[in-house]
Amino acid sequence: MARMHTRRRGSSGSDKPATDEPPEWSDVDEDAIEERVVELAEQGHDPSQIGMKLRDEGVQGTPIPDVKLATGKKVTEILEEHDADPEIPEDLYNLLERAVRLRAHMDEHPGDAQNKRALQNTESKIRRLANYYRGDQIDESFAYTHERAKELVE
Incomplete structure (x- = not known):
């Protein structure tokens, strides 16, 4: 599968073994x-x-x-x-953390063009993922802003 924001292909990885039942040595209730x-x-x-x-x-x-x-x-x-699930999905939370980190870096180094593009790509992924989760796992009214992301991460 190709990467989202580059023209390169992704690196291949290993797959899980195709089994239908847990191994015999792992017999926990x-x-x-x-x-x-x-x-x-x-x-x-x-x-x-x-x-x-x-x-x-x-x-x-x-x-x-x-x-x-x-x-x-x-x-x-x-x-x-068991009502112990996080308020926002893990993948969206990780992207929000990254965006907050990149924005802090951009405030300190405004001429860093590579990180400016990385921030734009990350915010694009956040918006796309928020559209996917909207209504089911996050509020209908959820809209990405840097301030909202900062609140959710801290």
């Missing part, structure tokens, strides 16, 4: 996994960080290679069930 997911979310971890912590640390010492295979639900679905 679904309820214990869900409790650990909610506990990690309450500690302030994002869904991707929760997945990595479950992969590395596991539940009760047993690693969980894939939450969806083990429980039948994605991490975000588990968080929604």
